[in-house]
Amino acid sequence: MLPLVQSWEKLMCLADLEFDYINPYDSASRINSVILPEFALQGVLCLQFLLCGHWLMFLFCVPVIYCNWKMYEKRQYLVDVTEIFNQLNREKKRRLIKLIYNVILLFLSLFWMIWSVLADDE
Template sequence: MAEVLYWISTFVLILTLLCMLGYQLILLVDLEFDYINPYDSTSRINQVVLPEFIILGIFCFTNLIAGHWFTFFLSLPCMYYNARLYFKREHLADVTEIYNKLKWEKNKRLFKAANLVIIFVFSILSLVWTLTEDVH
């Protein structure tokens, strides 16, 4: 039962993180095509940055406690990067510099999303492997 609860919580956390990153990417693309002004874009992005960091921390902690080491080590680089940004106070988008850093901000979020997709695929494969292992 604990393993099923782990898999459900893992999938919920990964999908939540992917939705947050997708939302931020949509805002950045809207800003790039001038559909939204920089003040609204940065304020909306900044509203979801800290919850994204917290959810990724919960995800890493869950994998560490559950003993899923490979998933933990896959998510550790993003966690380290987020912690470094937070402690340097560079985690929030700056409205005055958003146009200068637009490409970097999009690439940063695309890298995080790609990392989460890899973790998600690995988690699905691990779940299937676990279920087939229990049958035999």
């Protein structure tokens, strides 16, 4: 649930920046402060699915972990204050796709949890 909140917060910071409600420095510092914890939480979630034997959910998490790793490896995970307006549309699309992906992952997790609880009752 926390990656959803962080994705939503980053998307809202970019939207506020686009409509000039917030300055670029504040927006970049807010976004950059939650990126590494988001990467860590997604990694822990993926590892937890792997250790618990939920192979399908683990396979759904792998593309996000790979994308996060590539962004971290290329040093593209931080938002630059001086280039934030040039990267605004791309960053908004990236954050929106990640938010949608996390929502789908949340619903799949809830579905599998309810499914397993109902299967245990029978």
